Amino acid sequence: MQMPQTLELHNGDKAPATFSPKEYARRLGALRAYMAQQDIDAALFTSYHNINYYAGFLYCSFGRQYALVVTQEHSVLISANIDGGQPGRRATCDAQVIYTDWQRGNFFVAVKQALPRASRLGLEFDHLTLPNHRAFAELYPQAQLLDIAAPCMNLRMLKSAEEQALIRQGARIADIGGAAAIEALHDHVPEYEVAGHATQAMVRAIAEAFPGAELMDTWTWFQSGLNTDGAHNPLTSRRVSPGEVLSLNCFPMIAGYYTALERTLFLGHCPDACLRLWEINVQVHEAGLQLVKPGARCSDIARQLNALYLEHDLLQYRTFGYGHSFGILNHYYGRETGLEFREDVETILEPGMVVSIEPMIRLPEGLPGAGGYRGHDILIVDEHGACKITGLAYGARDKIIGS
Numbered sequence: 001m002q003m004p005q006t007l008e009l010h011n012g013d014k015a016p017a018t019f020s021p022k023e024y025a026r027r028l029g030a031l032r033a034y035m036a037q038q039d040i041d042a043a044l045f046t047s048y049h050n051i052n053y054y055a056g057f058l059y060c061s062f063g064r065q066y067a068l069v070v071t072q073e074h075s076v077l078i079s080a081n082i083d084g085g086q087p088g089r090r091a092t093c094d095a096q097v098i099y100t101d102w103q104r105g106n107f108f109v110a111v112k113q114a115l116p117r118a119s120r121l122g123l124e125f126d127h128l129t130l131p132n133h134r135a136f137a138e139l140y141p142q143a144q145l146l147d148i149a150a151p152c153m154n155l156r157m158l159k160s161a162e163e164q165a166l167i168r169q170g171a172r173i174a175d176i177g178g179a180a181a182i183e184a185l186h187d188h189v190p191e192y193e194v195a196g197h198a199t200q201a202m203v204r205a206i207a208e209a210f211p212g213a214e215l216m217d218t219w220t221w222f223q224s225g226l227n228t229d230g231a232h233n234p235l236t237s238r239r240v241s242p243g244e245v246l247s248l249n250c251f252p253m254i255a256g257y258y259t260a261l262e263r264t265l266f267l268g269h270c271p272d273a274c275l276r277l278w279e280i281n282v283q284v285h286e287a288g289l290q291l292v293k294p295g296a297r298c299s300d301i302a303r304q305l306n307a308l309y310l311e312h313d314l315l316q317y318r319t320f321g322y323g324h325s326f327g328i329l330n331h332y333y334g335r336e337t338g339l340e341f342r343e344d345v346e347t348i349l350e351p352g353m354v355v356s357i358e359p360m361i362r363l364p365e366g367l368p369g370a371g372g373y374r375g376h377d378i379l380i381v382d383e384h385g386a387c388k389i390t391g392l393a394y395g396a397r398d399k400i401i402g403s
Contacts, residue, residue, distance in 0.1 A: 003102040005109045011085025016212035017056055017092055018255035023162045024092045030155050032072055042115050043070040043122040049329040052256040057091035065107045069114045076114040108139055122148035157339050158352040167354055170252050170259030171378055171389040177202040177250035178261045178392040185401050192235045195220040202252045221249040228372035229362050242268030245371035256329050261390045262376030266400045273369035282395045284308045285375040288357035292379050292386040298345040314361055323356040326378055353381045
């Protein structure tokens, strides 16, 4: 029997889309306008974020490759046979090509089937491996391969009304997760128990608000003591003790859109040295919230917040940028790096951008108040300033639990 390299599979009705047809048309329209301006006849996306952004499909790779071909006439999803009919049920696109596992090169056979020829081909260079770049060059030997990663990132940075509505829901659900974590917090509880309680609360809330959504990749980090020194330190079985710094980090994902809520906590009491550091970080956090407004430059915000840490001789303990864009798959598969509060980012804030403010300092063992102190809120920039959409209280007045 000759096993096929590609096939078609229609299995079940379309699932309800998170966004309207008008919203996907808006996104593709902006992309096609850019392509026409640059004389690009086809875009070939391979990243999680752009495939999800333009087609509403979030793939699970497990060593396989996926793509979305966009021309002026149509959009075609390339997916793996292992996924069955799920990509077809979920994706918003004009056509689909499924490749099989019977030969290793079948992904490229499917790409060529979806896009027989190209003269100026847009690719995401920041997502391409060197072998794949060579493979696409061999697949289209007459084509000029062009990097469209940054322009597409810039198109994603301004959020539509539908995106903003979804992100607001995500912020509401992050608050639910934060409240659930605090509910589970008590002396000697392991980190993973607190995180698990928060994650389950968020998953239930997403299921209630979005009954047609896929429930995936929502999670919580809860760190204690020494484990708070890194913003992305994973869960452990370490048990919580009163009087040590705790860090709560909730990340709900809805249809590929992440939001985040992060809070510093203490159980029972907060030592004086810790309280001083915590309150300084809250001051920087609140100053950052006030600086987010249209017309502000990302690098200027970073420098102004640096000055506050410097007043207290703490700038050397700052651990990363002061915040970044939020939207499609931020904090997991990649983010819009053109919109970050760092000294080397000159982007000007505009209405429709969604950003975080998340200052953090880390003092190593041996210093008074050793540990990591952080806070994280999300804001939507509007014509008049910015609206903070995460709402869980923060600071020593509210977050010394059980005091």
